Amino acid sequence: MSFVQQKSSPNKPSRHRRGIERFFAIVALINFCLVLFDYSYIPWRDFYFHAVPAFTQRYDFFKGIEPHRETERYLAQVNALKQQVELTGLQSQETENLLQELQFLSNEMIEDNPFAEANKSGALAKIKNQIRARMHEESAHKAFDLFWSTQHLSPQNLQQEFNFFDTQLRPLIETNYYRDIGTNGKFVDKFWLIDLPFVVLFGCEFVVRTFAISRKYPDLNWLQSMLRRWFDLLLLLPFWRWLRIIPLTVRLYQSELVDLEPLREQINHDVVINFAEEITEIVGIRIIDQAQDALKRGDVANWVLNPESRRPYININNTNEVQAIAARLLDLSIHQVLPKMQPDIEALVQHMVINSLNQSPLYRQIQNVPGMRRLPEQLTEKLATDISHSAYSTMSHFLQDPVVMQLSNQLVENFIQALQVELQKQQNVQEIQSLVIDLLEEIKINYVKGIATEGVEKLWEESYQLRKIAQQ
Known part of the structure; x- marks a missing residue:
């Protein structure tokens, strides 16, 4: 369902x-x-990290994410440098030690690429590009060595360089992470x-x-x-x-x-339009091919010419429904329909008789005799009435006469037998089969051509309009 x-x-x-x-x-x-x-x-953790950092830190637990030790140590070292500069300035031994440590960590970060585990090597590439462009160096190693040195840093540009790091490099470094791997070899989730x-x-x-x-x-x-x-x-x-x-x-x-009803109708429309044409062609061609194969094998001729070879017909009420329907329709036509149409039949017969008599010179001469002008019309009316009554009486009598019915059935049976005898001649069978096969082939070609020309869009629209009418 x-x-x-x-x-x-x-x-x-x-x-x-x-x-x-x-x-x-x-x-x-x-x-x-x-x-x-x-x-x-x-994929979007960087966006979430900058948009909702507190939420991201909590949700990292469900993905097995924790800060990467190497990049976290690097950022901690930069923070320590800032504090040391505020305490002792750039020219102190403590500051020099921190700068040398940052040079070492920078080269280690470039060599080890701690971003690879999180599939974020692109972030490291951006960091190297940023520092090379900042220091006008082709080597990222030399660029970092120069950047973290008193040769480059001075009281005049110190704050500016820290701002550059915080806005351009820190966002790339702090988004790096380490993700745990479970016993199954997959990331923890x-x-x-x-x-x-x-x-x-x-x-x-x-x-x-x-x-x-x-x-x-x-x-x-x-x-x-x-x-x-x-x-x-x-x-x-x-x-x-x-x-x-x-x-x-x-x-x-x-x-x-x-x-979702409009969407469902559109999907049905697209599916029907895309497949109905092919399905219709395949079904139609398959039916015609089966008919052609049956004709080529002689199944149709054997079924028509050899009634004894047919499968027994199951009769559920011991009545030949075809004969019963035909007899009932004939009885209704003669006893119910024809009496109601008798005036029209008489008018038609009278018109036919008058047209025939008008072609006779004797009839025209009788009309010219004084007092005899109405006599031909009365005679034709009487003649038309007599003909229609006579035909109706004859048909009613024949329908009720068992001898007539028996002779009619015998005539039909003899006709079928004579036709079967003629059809059983090999020449006639082959000629008829060949003609019917060619006819089916023409139908198949024109059937496919008609579908390709007209398509099924028109049929779909007609079906859609009928469904709308039925739902009203």
Whole structure:
């Protein structure tokens, strides 16, 4: 049962049930938003880190993320340098030691590339480009050595260089991280701790729904009842969580929180238009090919010419329905229809008789005799009435005469037998089969050409208009 059929059920859910449906739809929406956020966290962590740093530091726990020791030590050393400069100035031995340590850490960072573990080598490349451009050096090693030296730093540019580091280099360095790897060889991911309450809730709901379906449809076992809501199982999977978009869409549609009817109609339209033409061609060609194969094998000729080879026809009431229908229609035509049409028949016969008599010289001479002008018209009226009555009486008599019916049946049977005898001649059979096969081939070619020319768009529009009329 599709979710569209479930929604269009004539038994509309009660307000209480609709409220429950909407509650679970909203919960599914919240859960899917969390899933999307979790999928986006690693690729967009730099954005989250600068936009909501406090939240990012808490959420790092669920992804097994912790600050990288090497880059954290580098930033701590820069902070220590700032404090030392404020205490003792640039020319102190303590400051010189810190500058040498930063030179060593800079070269170590370039050589070891601590950004590679987080797949952030691009950040290191930006750092090297920034420092080379700042110091006008081709080598990043020399650029850092010069940058962290009293040869370059002075009381006049010290604050400016610290600002450059804080705005251009620090944001790239502090976004680096280390991510734990579990015993299975994959990165640690504790999103299941957030997802678990939702899975438990959806699992309980699925059990209740399955029980309700099994009670409503006693003929279904539990497995069949579960399959009625198979898409809800996607809410319980701890992997491929992006598939939850399917049950979410179903729930939003069924609870009428979102009107997806235009989207569903457009999808149906696109699917039908894309596949209907090919399917129609294949089905039509397949039917014609089967008919041609049957003709080539002689199945049709054998079926027509050898009645004894046909499979026995199952008769459920011991009545030949075709003969009974034909006899009933003939009886209605003669006893019910023809009497009502008798005036029209008489008028037609009279008109035909007058046209025939007008061609006779004797009839025109009689009309010229004084007092005899109306006599021909009266005679034709009487003649037309007599002819119609005579024909009707004859047909009624023949219909009730068993001898006439027997002779008519015998005539039909003899005609069929004579036709079968002539058709059984090999020359006639081959000629008719060849003509019919060629006719089917022409039909097949023109059928495909017609579909390719007209397409199925027109048929779809007609079907759509009929559905709209039926729904009114």
